[in-house]
Amino acid sequence: MSDRSVLTRCPTFAAGAALAVVLLPLQTQQQHAVAIRARAMVDVDGGRLIQQATVLIRGDRIIAAGATADVHVPADASRMDLPATTxxxxxxxxxxxxxLGGEAAANARATLAAGFxxxxxxxxxxxxxxxxxxxxxxxxTEGPRVIASGPWLGVSGGTCDFNGIGVRGVDAFRGRVREDVKRGADLIKVCVSGWLADAVQHPANYEISDDELTAAIEEAHRLxxxxxxxALSEAGIAVAVRLxxxxxxxxxxxxxDTVTLMKERRVQQLPTLFSLSPPNGKHVAALRTHMQGxxxxxxxxxxxxxxxxxxxxANAREFEYLAAIGLDPASALRAATVSAARAVGMPTELGALAAGRLADVIGVEGNPLEDLRTLQQVTFVMKGGKVVRGGGSMQQRQ
Ligand SMILES: [Zn+2]
Known part of the structure; x- marks a missing residue:
């Protein structure tokens, strides 16, 4: 990228020699590569550990990742050594x-520091x-990249009718989807059924009409x-997937049958088992058994x-619960990386240490493929190429 192109892409700045001097160091910084050398890296797609690994980053992107012997590091790259880290x-x-549950800025910081x-x-x-x-x-504000739904959308008097935000009728559902999109929602959250006890006691129940649900889904997809x-109940999940x-x-x-349809349509389920499993929770065992199946x-x-x-x-505690419904460590890790990347609508940008992906890289001091609990003690966090936790000092090469 020449400095001319930087200047022409900044219409607020008139092109001038003085400005070029200001912009050049920034531009040089952006071009500069950073090589993170670590004890190992996890190939989440392959479910395997690569020993002695290097991840090479330029700007906010990964440009190469793999065994150190296979990654060409430019001579002028900065180097970060994490010899005990995976x-x-x-x-x-x-x-x-x-x-919810505390102050938003503090919640965002805690989430990012935990490696999310x-x-x-x-x-x-x-x-x-x-x-x-x-x-x-x-x-x-410091925090993770956020994909946001805006408010909950559900029927008046229903599960997600907080302070009267519930609506009724096809037109109201369409209208709210349009309003949410106009206000910047990345996706729409629709409440279909009640909670766990209701799903166990009344498997055929859900609270929204098929017409209202269809209207919300059609309008969202159109936009x-x-x-x-x-949706937790048998009938609630079935109708949502079908529609x-x-x-x-x-x-x-x-x-x-619903699981078969979910496989066909690649509809993902996000179990939230930690939050649904209070100690001595009444229907937790039934839920776990069903999810195992x-x-x-x-x-x-x-x-x-x-x-x-x-x-x-405390998000990483969920890994234990995923293990309890039958996911092996590699599958559990895929759930929180490649699969979750698709679940947030960014399947090609996130979820793997691979060339072209955003440089979101974390580190732990053990092997998560052997022990998922290591993910509860993240020691290094980089988001979009910027170190936000750990990393020690970086050596700059001239
Ligand atoms: Zn929720």
């Missing part, structure tokens, strides 16, 4: 509420998640937005916690 892609939680470099925020009052997303994007549904929902955001009771039948699973219900920053 690198992996930044973790992704596809179901959080950063504005991207989250999908599925519900906030007054578009607070959209506002937080933009503040983080603009660098005014290029995905739809995540809160075209993209994500089911809690564990629940999909039938064998669904996972064994090939249910597409992506990582989501409903953080805000569980403490922000």
């Amino acid at each position: 690198l992996l892609p930044g973790l992704i939680d596809a179901h959080v509420h950063l504005t 470099t991207t989250v999908q925020d599925l519900g906030a009052a007054a578009y607070a998640n959209v506002i937080l997303r933009d503040a983080i994007k603009a660098g005014r 290029g937005r995905r739809v995540a549904v809160h 075209g929902a993209d994500l089911v955001v809690h564990a629940g009771f999909p039938t064998a 669904a996972v064994a039948a090939g249910l597409p699973v992506a990582f989501g916690t409903d953080a805000g219900v569980i403490p922000h920053g």
Whole structure:
């Protein structure tokens, strides 16, 4: 990139010699590569560890990653050595509420420090998640990359009718989707059923009409937005999947036929089992048993916690619960990386340490493929090429 191109792409600045002097160091910085050398890295797609690994970054992108012997590091690259660390892609939680359960800015910081470099925020009052997303994007607040739904959309008197935000009727559902998109929502969150006890006691129940749900999904898709549904009951999940929902955001009771349809349509389920499993919780065992069966039948699973219900920053505890429904460590890691990248609508940008992806890189001091609990003690976090935790000092080469 020449300095001329930088200048011509900044219409607020008149091209001039004095400005070029100001812009050049920044431009040089952007061009500068950083090589992170680590004890190992996780190839999440292959489910294997690569010993003695290097991840090469320029700007906010990964330009190469793999065994150190295979990665050509330019002579002028800065070098960061993490000899005790295993690198992996930044973790992704596809179901959080950063504005619930504490102060939003603190929640965002705790989440990022825990190695979750991207989250999908599925519900906030007054578009607070959209506002937080933009503040983080603009660098005014530190936190993970946020994909935000705006408020919850559901029927009056239903599960997600907080302070009277529920609506009734096909026109109202269409109208709210249009309003949410206009206000900046990246996707739409629709509430279809009640919670766990209701799903166990009344498997055939759900609270929205088929026409209302169809209206919401059609309008969202027409506007290029995905739809995540809160649905736990057998009938609630079935109708949501049949009518075209993209994500089911809690564990629940999909039938064998529904699981088959979810596989065909690549509809992912985000179990949120940690948040659904209070100690001595009444229906937890039944839920876990059902989810074990669904996972064994090939249910597409992506990582989501409903953080805000569980403490922000404790997101990685969910891995234990995924293991308990039958995901081996490699599958659990894929749920929080490649699969979650798709669940947040960024399948080619996130989820792997690979050339061209955004430089979201985290590190732990053990092997997560042997012990998922290592993911609860993240020691290094880089988001979009910027180190936000750990990393020691960087050596600059001339
Ligand atoms: Zn939620």
